[in-house]
Amino acid sequence: MRVWAKVPDDGIHTACATVSFAAAFVQQLQAGMSAAELERRLAAMPDQDRANRQRTLMREGFRAPFAKSALQYFDRVIGDMERDLSESPWLAGDEISLAEMAMTPYIERLDRLSLTNFWQESWLRVSDWFARIRSRPSFARAFEAWRPRDYDDLLRERGVELWPQISLLLARR
Numbered sequence: 280m281r282v283w284a285k286v287p288d289d290g291i292h293t294a295c296a297t298v299s300f301a302a303a304f305v306q307q308l309q310a311g312m313s314a315a316e317l318e319r320r321l322a323a324m325p326d327q328d329r330a331n332r333q334r335t336l337m338r339e340g341f342r343a344p345f346a347k348s349a350l351q352y353f354d355r356v357i358g359d360m361e362r363d364l365s366e367s368p369w370l371a372g373d374e375i376s377l378a379e380m381a382m383t384p385y386i387e388r389l390d391r392l393s394l395t396n397f398w399q400e401s402w403l404r405v406s407d408w409f410a411r412i413r414s415r416p417s418f419a420r421a422f423e424a425w426r427p428r429d430y431d432d433l434l435r436e437r438g439v440e441l442w443p444q445i446s447l448l449l450a451r452r
Contacts, residue, residue, distance in 0.1 A: 280371035283378030364404035
């Protein structure tokens with residue numbers, strides 16, 4: 280369970296931010312701001328490394344080397360999930376645990392981005408795991424009750440459009 284609870288801090292959180300920004304937020308920002316406004320926003324960010332990553336994603340999208348690395352990291356983590364789920368029904372054993380709480384937001388983000396092909400085509404255990412997570416009443420309270428539908432629609436549309444490009448960047452496809 281501790282191994283899975285560390286995964287967000289060990290890289291999946293950063294990978295998720297990169298994938299989310301490249302998949303949806305770039306388009307959203309560019310549609311709502313002029314180039315000068317975008318540059319002012321980036322220049323005002325306290326973390327200029329982050330601002331530079333965002334500049335690169337605005338320019339290159341998933342062609343940015345670190346974006347490809349983020350996709351591959353997600354792919355590797357989901358493969359690790361599949362491996363562990365082959366040994367037990369939950370990530371860390373026979374009962375749901377903090378491991379699920381640590382990983383669910385990141386798998387949910389991929390779902391909201393219509394990037395479920397990460398697991399649906401190849402990793403049936405992850406697909407089953409996520410279905411069981413989603414069927415829990417606590418999932419609805421945590422993820423569904425406040426969900427802004429129009430925002431999710433934007434995320435989903437972008438993921439559907441991008442999957443062909445993303446699948447080419449994943450070595451296993």
